[in-house]
Amino acid sequence: MKLHMKLLVFFCVLYLLCGRVISKDKHTRPSTSTHKPEPHQCSVQKNKQHICSCAIIHQEWILTANHCFMDYLNFENGKSINNIIQDHDILLVGTGKRYSLEAYIQYDQNFMGYRYQVDIGLIKVNGAMSLVPYNILNICNYPFVQPDMQLVAKGYQWNSGLKPRELSLKVLKNVSTFDSNFHFCTKNFEGQGMSGGPIVDGNGRLVGILRGSGTGINNKKVKLFTRISHIHTWIKSKINYYRCERQICCIFS
Structure with missing residues (x-):
């Protein structure tokens, strides 16, 4: 009888331990969804x-x-x-x-x-x-984008199944015929359907909105963003x- 009780206790403890491991694995396994909510x-x-x-x-x-x-x-x-x-x-x-x-x-x-x-x-x-x-x-003194800052453009392209697209970009200087107080520029890229999308800094703060392509100094093709600070x-x-x-x-x- 004592042996039976010991075996019962042993299997109960084993069950609880295994159950916790399985439960933890189930809840921490990353999602396989291709369309996760994207900030902004x-x-x-x-x-x-x-x-x-x-x-x-x-x-x-x-x-x-x-x-x-x-x-x-x-x-x-x-x-x-x-x-x-x-x-x-x-x-x-x-x-x-x-x-x-x-x-x-x-x-x-x-x-x-x-x-x-x-x-x-x-x-x-x-x-x-x-x-x-x-x-x-609710933000005061909104951050002003400086030349050479590393930013990320986000959005969705046409006919892409709404798969989020992210592009790492660097703010250019002395390339635009537009006033830098109102806009900032990056290298041009193909992104039909990304117009109106957010551009964020390294801290995830929204700093600009993509407006489209433009021609900068020396007829250089650039991507134009409207500054949120403006x-x-x-x-x-x-x-x-x-x-x-x-x-x-x-x-x-």
Whole structure:
């Protein structure tokens, strides 16, 4: 009888130990999913087809390239921007969640006296998104991108199955005919569908939005990015105005 009890205790302990190992292995095994949620990244879609990348800046707000919508506005004569956005939605790749567009705001050409085309559009989505890396609206003294900084461009290309693409880039200097206070440049690269996508620094902070290719000094082809530090004040002012106009508490200073 004593032997039976000892054997019973032995197998119980063995079972508990093995169970813990199996349980630990099960929960720590990396996911094999090819579409994991990506910080900042999202997809602007028309009829469930990817047309441009976009960057999440707040639970309800997104940045993208303005030409993504203006191209359709110019092509579909007679339609207003409100008609155009009804045909589009935002997809959070990895979660599969879609959000309709509540409002679309273009960058003001003459905001605070600036007259440079920055190719930026601000999107208000219906509902609150769950995938939010951080709220850039609460950041003061937004980091200014310097020449030779190493950055990473993110986005999705056309006909890629929405597989996230990342490119390591270095900020160029003295190559652009554009004012460096508003834009920064990197070497040119092929990336149709990546327009409007985020570019982040080594700390994962969103520092720019891809606007497309351009011609720099000596006819050198470059990729142009709008600086978040340049449009940060504009973003806050537009969101504050939108919220206050609807009698929602204005929380951004």
